[in-house]
Amino acid sequence: KKVSFTKEQQALMKVIIDAYNKHQIPQDVAKKLLQDKYSTEENFLLLTEMATSQVQVLVEFTKNIPGFLSLDREDQIALLKGSAVEAMFLRSAQALNKKMPIGHTEVLEERIRKSGISEEFIKPMFNFYKSIGELHMVLEEQALLTTITILTPDRPYVKDQPAVERLQETALDLLRKMCVLHHPQEPQYFARLLGRLTELRTLSHYHAEMLASWRVNDHKFTPLLCEIWDVQ
Numbered sequence: 177k178k179v180s181f182t183k184e185q186q187a188l189m190k191v192i193i194d195a196y197n198k199h200q201i202p203q204d205v206a207k208k209l210l211q212d213k214y215s216t217e218e219n220f221l222l223l224t225e226m227a228t229s230q231v232q233v234l235v236e237f238t239k240n241i242p243g244f245l246s247l248d249r250e251d252q253i254a255l256l257k258g259s260a261v262e263a264m265f266l267r268s269a270q271a272l273n274k275k276m277p278i279g280h281t282e283v284l285e286e287r288i289r290k291s292g293i294s295e296e297f298i299k300p301m302f303n304f305y306k307s308i309g310e311l312h313m314v315l316e317e318q319a320l321l322t323t324i325t326i327l328t329p330d331r332p333y334v335k336d337q338p339a340v341e342r343l344q345e346t347a348l349d350l351l352r353k354m355c356v357l358h359h360p361q362e363p364q365y366f367a368r369l370l371g372r373l374t375e376l377r378t379l380s381h382y383h384a385e386m387l388a389s390w391r392v393n394d395h396k397f398t399p400l401l402c403e404i405w406d407v408q
């Protein structure tokens with residue numbers, strides 16, 4: 177089936193892909209995953225550093241989403257706080273499923289499994305990672321899915337939801353076309369991608385409990401994570 181993009185859609189895709197490629201965890205931070213200390217404590221500290229770096233990357237990426245900086249300032253904050261965990265599940269899923277630099281994939285998985293997260297959360301978390309891997313998303317789809325997650329209108333405290341809805345719909349129209357272009361044999365592919373967003377919301381609820389159990393065991397987070405997750 178012939179897929180055609182408008183000039184605006186081509187421009188939007190280019191801006192989003194450039195931002196997505198530009199804003200990655202710095203390699204010196206990612207390399208720390210290869211350190212040879214594997215205690216639960218050490219894993220937690222490393223993952224805290226990765227998450228902090230990932231949030232900084234996420235903020236820079238979000239600022240490049242066309243229209244985002246024109247939103248009400250407080251709504252910008254509400255969207256970032258409401259989507260940070262979900263965006264990081266998508267980014268860590270990409271890292272775990274993509275052939276990262278030698279050994280990073282297994283090491284990241286090992287550290288997540290042994291960082292004090294209770295088994296009841298590990299199972300759904302790695303089911304999600306597996307289901308993302310099975311989709312074999314192209315980079316455009318990953319970048320657009322992250323954009324759509326960030327531009328979710330019904331996050332807590334968002335005042336002007338219609339303004340966010342308009343931006344999200346533009347990204348959804350583009351993603352729908354991308355799916356037809358890259359997965360012509362799977363008419364349901366777009367619907368499957370959106371199904372992952374529902375699973376992300378569930379994981380986000382699990383994550384709130386993960387944070388609570390870490391805090392009970394007196395785990396410290398960085399100021400940036402405390403701010404974005406409203407802890408401490």
Ligand SMILES: CC(C)c1onc(-c2c(Cl)cccc2Cl)c1COc1ccc(-c2ccc3[nH]c(C(=O)O)cc3c2)cc1
Nearest residue numbers: 201206223224226227230261264265267268271276280288
């Ligand atoms: C505060 C820490 C302990 C934490 O709390 N929840 C989570 C948490 C967890 Cl486990 C799971 C999912 C979401 C969150 Cl938010 C985390 C750790 O979060 C991350 C861990 C790794 C990465 C990440 C992303 C991209 C990467 N690329 C590479 C690379 O080598 O190229 C490494 C890498 C790591 C991002 C967040």
